[in-house]
Amino acid sequence: MSFFLELLFALSCILILHSYIIYPISLVVANIFIRPQKSALATEAKDLPVVSCITSVYNEADIIERKVHSVLNSEYPIDKIKLFIGSDASDDGSNELIKALKIKYHNIYFFSFNSRRGKTNVINDLIEEAYKVTPQSDNHIILFTDANVILNSETIAILVSEFINPAVAVVDSRIIQKNLRSDGISLAEGQYMSLETKLKFLEGRVLGCMMGAFGGCFTIRSSYLQKIPNHLIVDDFYITMMAMIKNGICLLNPNASCIEGIPNQMHEEFKRKSRISIGNFQNLAIFWDRLYKKPLRLAYAFFSHKFLRWIGPFLFLGMLFSSLGLWLLGSNQFGYINLSLVALIFGIPVLDFVLQYLGIHLRPFRAIRYFFYMNLALLNGFIIYVSGKQLVTWQPPKRSNIS
Numbered sequence: 001m002s003f004f005l006e007l008l009f010a011l012s013c014i015l016i017l018h019s020y021i022i023y024p025i026s027l028v029v030a031n032i033f034i035r036p037q038k039s040a041l042a043t044e045a046k047d048l049p050v051v052s053c054i055t056s057v058y059n060e061a062d063i064i065e066r067k068v069h070s071v072l073n074s075e076y077p078i079d080k081i082k083l084f085i086g087s088d089a090s091d092d093g094s095n096e097l098i099k100a101l102k103i104k105y106h107n108i109y110f111f112s113f114n115s116r117r118g119k120t121n122v123i124n125d126l127i128e129e130a131y132k133v134t135p136q137s138d139n140h141i142i143l144f145t146d147a148n149v150i151l152n153s154e155t156i157a158i159l160v161s162e163f164i165n166p167a168v169a170v171v172d173s174r175i176i177q178k179n180l181r182s183d184g185i186s187l188a189e190g191q192y193m194s195l196e197t198k199l200k201f202l203e204g205r206v207l208g209c210m211m212g213a214f215g216g217c218f219t220i221r222s223s224y225l226q227k228i229p230n231h232l233i234v235d236d237f238y239i240t241m242m243a244m245i246k247n248g249i250c251l252l253n254p255n256a257s258c259i260e261g262i263p264n265q266m267h268e269e270f271k272r273k274s275r276i277s278i279g280n281f282q283n284l285a286i287f288w289d290r291l292y293k294k295p296l297r298l299a300y301a302f303f304s305h306k307f308l309r310w311i312g313p314f315l316f317l318g319m320l321f322s323s324l325g326l327w328l329l330g331s332n333q334f335g336y337i338n339l340s341l342v343a344l345i346f347g348i349p350v351l352d353f354v355l356q357y358l359g360i361h362l363r364p365f366r367a368i369r370y371f372f373y374m375n376l377a378l379l380n381g382f383i384i385y386v387s388g389k390q391l392v393t394w395q396p397p398k399r400s401n402i403s
Contacts (some may be wrong), residue, residue: 002329005322009334012318019308027202034205049139049163051076051156051219052130053083056122059092060147067147068101068108076156078107084130086122087112109133120228120235127225138166140222144236149175149216149260158256159219169224169248170240172200172213173256187363188370189269197254199305204251207297209244211305212237217258224248229286234279237306241287244298266370270377277381280310313379316345316372345372 053071057064071083085108087095095112102108109129113122127142134140141160145151155173162171174197177190197214204210215236224243228235240250284307291303308315320341326334349372352365 002326005325005329008318009322009326012315012322015308016312016315016319019304019312023304024199024202027199027206030206031202048077048080049141049160050134051081051141051143051160052134052222053081053143053145054123054126054130055083055085055145055147056088056119056126057085057090057094057098057147058088058116058119059090059094061090061093061097063148063150064094064097065101066150067145068098068105070151070153071145071156072105072107073153074151074156075153076160081156082107082109082130082133084109084126085111086126088119088122089113089116118230120232121230123235124228124230127227131222136222136225138221138223141219142222142225143217143219144213144215144239145217145258146215146260149258151217151258155217155256155258158253162251162253163219163221165249167247167249168221168251169243169246170210170213170218170220170250171256172204172210172218172250172252173216173258174252174254175214175216176257176259178259178261188367191367192370197252201252201254203301203305204249207301208249208251209295209298209301210240210250210252211301212240213250213252216260217256221248232279232282234276234283237279237283238286241283241290241302245290247295266373269370270373270380273374273377274381274384277310277378278385280306280378281382281385284310310378313375313382316341316375320345344368349373 055067060067068083068085072078072081074081083105085098087098087110090112098108098110102110111125111129113125123144130142141163143156143159159171159173162168175193177186177193200210200212200214212234213236215234218236218240220239220243224246225239226242228238232238244250287302291299291307293299320338323334323338323341327338348365349369352362352369355362355365
């Protein structure tokens with residue numbers, strides 16, 4: 001029994017360290033030996049690919065006009081941009097605003113759906129409509145972008161420039177979170193997203209296997225795009241994985257930037273992360289065999305960056321209960337370890353909650369609380385997933401203002 005508990009503790013600890021420390025370091029070291037590659041747009045506008053922008057909308061009246069203008073006021077030639085917007089039964093005035101914009105811009109294609117079906121269903125319908133206007137081909141780029149993400153004027157041009165390389169299938173952008181605040185969790189989320197962006201950049205540069213695009217704004221060569229299963233919640237990871245399975249290179253260009261507001265309240269982010277967690281386990285059920293199939297670089301990235309993160313709550317529980325068991329079996333050393341884990345996982349988050357209530361905001365404590373709260377959301381998502389109660393429809397979270 002003692003041997004089993006020691007093995008469980010050691011294995012859980014090693015896997016956590018691998019995902020959060022060893023794997024990123026391995027990419028940093030490998031990146032040192034890779035020469036930088038330059039990408040450039042074709043000089044003739046007529047040679048540029050058509051970009052079909054796909055946006056699913058549900059009650060985004062506060063930002064949809066700014067969103068549309070950020071796409072159509074791009075430095076990329078406007079005659080090469082087609083904007084396909086689908087409203088998933090919005091009832092806040094979004095539809096009327098989009099219809100007014102459609103009168104002004106001839107390249108807006110708007111589809112209003114009368115019943116809630118979920119983002120994935122809307123996206124699939126919009127892709128079919130996009131192919132009616134511009135057939136699926138290597139020279140037709142699909143831009144997926146959320147209604148609440150505002151593109152910079154050069155974003156589309158930078159993203160498209162990477163497709164000069166015919167092997168490139170997916171190009172992701174860097175999403176910058178605006179108006180981060182220390183009184184909630186938006187600052188901790190922003191720091192996490194910044195680290196994730198750097199990690200995905202290194203994955204694309206070193207392995208050509210970026211582990212899932214940020215769904216807010218990314219492009220894919222339409223010849224690599226597969227129909228998304230309608231029940232999926234996290235479509236961006238599915239799209240990226242399918243492209244890599246077809247041997248396409250998936251990367252992130254940090255110079256292609258967008259801005260987004262994010263939730264500042266812990267319970268809002270918990271709901272969002274729980275929903276994402278459900279989608280993660282849906283994707284794991286689809287792609288579990290990629291953990292051992294070739295190419296090994298894809299398996300290495302998938303195992304290290306995603307699989308271990310998704311089972312992270314179980315690894316922390318494994319460390320907690322194995323150290324407790326060894327303590328009860330007489331090991332004082334594991335007793336100290338167990339108490340330290342309890343203080344880290346439960347003590348600091350509770351203390352930070354109390355300090356927040358008193359108006360005291362300590363960034364290290366908030367970061368630790370955020371980290372374990374989000375692991376709790378992962379666990380909650382897993383429970384919902386195995387119960388079969390997940391829904392494909394969504395409710396936009398309350399976000400910070402990006403003005």
